[in-house]
Amino acid sequence: MRLRRPSVARMAPLPGADAEETAAGDARIGNWALALWMLLLTVAVVLLDALTGEDLPLIPLLVVLPALASVFCTIRQTTAVAVWVTLVVSASRIASTGSFWDVLFLIGFTALASSLGVVACAARIRHATEVARLRSAAVALQRQILRPLPIVTRQVCAHGLYEPIEEDRFVGGDIYEVVQSPHGTRVIIGDVQGKGLPAIGVGFAALGAFREAAVREPELTSVADSVEDAVVRHNAFSAETGEADRFVTALVLGFDGGDRVQVVNCGHLPPRLLHDGAASVVTLHRTSVPLGLADLSGEARAAEWVGFPSGAALLVFTDGVTEARDATGVFYPFDDRLGRWVGREPDQVLEALQADLQSFSGGVRRDDVAVLVLSRPPDGENAAGSLGTPRRNSPSK
Structure with a gap:
């Protein structure tokens, strides 16, 4: 790509x-x-x-x-x-x-x-x-907590599409973050179970824990465990006010600049690899329970390595994409459509996906949409380089 x-x-x-x-x-x-x-x-x-x-x-x-x-x-x-x-x-x-x-x-x-x-x-x-x-306050808060895209580090260039749902009870809790650390670039994309302001609270707790652990912890599994602890603590606090426990499905990824990416899958959808004119599902063999549910599993979280060849891009996303439906209730054919756009620039892939989702669903959405396209940054460009601080786009539709 x-x-x-x-x-x-x-x-x-x-x-x-x-x-x-x-x-x-x-x-x-x-x-x-x-x-x-x-x-x-x-x-x-x-x-x-x-x-x-x-x-x-x-x-x-x-x-x-x-x-x-x-x-x-x-x-x-x-x-x-x-x-x-x-x-x-x-x-x-x-x-x-x-x-x-x-x-x-x-x-x-x-x-x-x-x-x-x-x-x-x-x-x-x-x-x-x-x-x-x-509703507007909740969505504005989401946008202030989630950093504007693109985010460029020494190992990764992250383009993104983020569309929070803005219908009162449907406000969701999709999260993403890209952090440059002494151990490489750490990325998380997640989806909080449930809707409404309580879901946003859990998402913010997970996001804050990730930002700290991504820099502090040398092991990617330890980063995931730190986020797990934050979700559990938040659930315990929320239980005192009568709120139900919530969990977070997430992918935690680590990039070190090589031809492989380390992944901890916490019950999330697998990424897609865009390379050599094809889009393929990245098979993950070590999927663990979502964040917040570790007590239900006797197994520790495990990381695995997947290929990330030169010129390739990883596309990670939440289920607001795959579970979008048309007027007859048919699910969005994500993989079929994605294959048409391989070879385009990352931002062009996102533009095509956004327009196609809008057309397929007739403009009716019932969940947040968060998508990241992760690729190697162009030579000489990084977070402190010529791009400077990413600016927020002005509201337009």
Whole structure:
């Protein structure tokens, strides 16, 4: 695989829309469309009311319109619907021959029901805004903790694609890190079991432990054991607040600049080797339990060596890629698609993968996507070299 100066990783933008419009969601209705529908429904109900006469008055049915508007519309739109319905009902009843108290009761009931619709809309908007703020804060925190890509060390050039899911309860805990140490370059990519803020907490605990152990520990298995201990400690702390235990599937890799890479597989998906125009699954024979579950296994974690020939690249990823589905529920054919892009630059592979995933899933994702393409850096380039400090890309989509 040819190498060139890496581009900045692609990352999904943070939400920046107006709070009320965001809370209204994709189902919100334009003002002109809303006015047209209101006029058509009003005319239909008034005509039906005129046809049925006093025996079966249908005008009161208009009170359901503010309730419907409160589900799909903004507060301003719902208020306009409520005022419109109140005026129409009042005008129709005043023009009728009913008794004064009947007319007054109906107008009062319409005004009350319409007001409740506005209150319900305001409550929905307020709740949705709070959830959106919490979700945005969680995603922003993820991006601040995870270093921007690319990361270039003396042994490795790491291009990456990271797209956190931004739908409240689906916020995930994918992690990655590349650390230059006295023992070579250490890399981790992991996926925390479960979703939500608790999953992010476990991911951060694992990430912090890896950053320290990657520099301190001479053995790669000791690095994995240190991360294991951090996950166990975090689970013990979380149990005091009623949270369930969580584990982390992860690959821990060590690069020393040679033609082999050391790998500790903690229940994670195996990497793919891109070399000589083909993409192949790297067979790992020593897979251990995920991080946080070592007590369930009587075997110590073991490292193994896999080939990393000159000109090759290792692609590591989380299950947000392989478990993506199309509209019919079919899983993404990752290996078939990956074979089409071998021979391209690392950033071009990531661009093609990102676009293909988006097209295949129809833009609907239910998990974070994290992918690293690991290759040897171009001659003379390293973390302290001409690339300087990687910058974050501006939010765009």
